[in-house]
Amino acid sequence: MKAKSKRPCPVCGTPFVGERCPVCVLRGALGNEPTVGESSVEPTLLGSQLRFEHYEILTREDGTPVELGRGAMGVTYKAVDVNLRCTVALKVIRARFVGDESARRRFVREARAAASVRHPNVASVFHLGKSGDSYFYAMEFVDGEPLDRLIRHSKRLEVKLALEIATQIAAGLTAIHEQNLVHRDIKPSNVMVKLKGENSTAKIIDLGLAKGVAESQSETVVSIPGSFAGTPVFASPEQFAGVGADIRSDLYSLGVTLWMMLAGQPPFRGASA
Numbered sequence: 125m126k127a128k129s130k131r132p133c134p135v136c137g138t139p140f141v142g143e144r145c146p147v148c149v150l151r152g153a154l155g156n157e158p159t160v161g162e163s164s165v166e167p168t169l170l171g172s173q174l175r176f177e178h179y180e181i182l183t184r185e186d187g188t189p190v191e192l193g194r195g196a197m198g199v200t201y202k203a204v205d206v207n208l209r210c211t212v213a214l215k216v217i218r219a220r221f222v223g224d225e226s227a228r229r230r231f232v233r234e235a236r237a238a239a240s241v242r243h244p245n246v247a248s249v250f251h252l253g254k255s256g257d258s259y260f261y262a263m264e265f266v267d268g269e270p271l272d273r274l275i276r277h278s279k280r281l282e283v284k285l286a287l288e289i290a291t292q293i294a295a296g297l298t299a300i301h302e303q304n305l306v307h308r309d310i311k312p313s314n315v316m317v318k319l320k321g322e323n324s325t326a327k328i329i330d331l332g333l334a335k336g337v338a339e340s341q342s343e344t345v346v347s348i349p350g351s352f353a354g355t356p357v358f359a360s361p362e363q364f365a366g367v368g369a370d371i372r373s374d375l376y377s378l379g380v381t382l383w384m385m386l387a388g389q390p391p392f393r394g395a396s397a
Contacts, residue, residue: 176255179203179214179262193270195330197221197231202265211265213247222257235261238331240303245296247316247329266327268318271385275312279388285324286385289317290378292326297374300331306369307331310377311358312384357390 174181174189181201182190190202192213203214215235221227238249238261251262271289275281281289293315300307307328314330360376362369383391 173256173258176203176214176216176258176260177251177253178205178207179212179251179260180206181214197227197234198260203262205262212262213265214260214262216258216260228259231259231261234331237303237305238263240305241299241331243296243299244325245292245327246299247327263329264327266316266318266329268316268325270313271315271317271326271381272312274317274319275384275388281385283386286382288324289315289326289385290382292324293328293378293381294375296326296328297371297378300328301371301374305331306371307374307377308363308369309355309358310374310381311355312381315381357392 174183181203184190192200192202194200198215198217200213200215203212204210205212217227217231221231232252235249235252238247239252242248247264247266249261249263253260253262293310297307297310309330310328314328316327316329318325358377358380360369360373362373380391
């Protein structure tokens with residue numbers, strides 16, 4: 125009998141046989157990455173849902189909203205503040221979580237954690253609101269491209285550029301830690317980079333898994349008790365062990381990110397499981 129041929133996953137590139145990529149399914153189960161099936165079939169916003177208070181989501185020529193990214197909890201759109209006439213990034217809680225009180229608490233915690241940090245290397249959150257049944261928050265629109273995409277295109281970054289980006293991420297983490305927060309998910313896809321000539325600007329854009337240093341695991345994990353929080357390739361040993369994480373955990377993840385920039389691949393390779 126002829127064996128089925130493998131095909132690359134359109135999201136992560138992993139070769140697989142069957143209907144769904146096992147790596148993306150695992151990441152979705154861990155609650156830190158979108159899965160292929162759920163992301164692709166979740167209905168997009170209708171024309172009547174494009175306005176959230178004084179923010180209006182921008183659309184393409186075919187009327188579909190301009191998405192900037194999808195995560196486990198929410199979808200981020202490019203929008204405009206109609207009062208100030210400036211571009212913002214608007215994160216809206218995903219449709220399947222509407223009415224889920226624990227998901228709402230996590231979403232609000234994420235917005236408040238991000239809003240507490242003010243630093244040039246961390247994207248600012250400046251509004252949290254509710255429109256109908258949907259919670260949303262508005263944050264600074266960061267021009268540029270995700271660091272993971274830059275690494276894919278460049279294969280390996282020049283040492284000077286990689287160190288400059290890592291230094292700026294470290295500065296942003298300093299501001300986060302000054303608020304007694306641990307990020308817990310530092311990785312290239314959570315960093316936006318804008319290149320301009322020989323200069324670069326890097327900003328941390330997602331505090332979805334941030335927790336207070338003094339908070340217990342039960343206070344911050346609102347999905348499955350004892351579940352893993354983070355992204356396996358970049359997670360520190362203490363995250364896997366489920367013990368208290370502090371600044372050293374984020375520095376470990378930053379180290380793996382720097383390795384990715386210089387080598388074009390993670391230091392440890394293999395299945396996420």
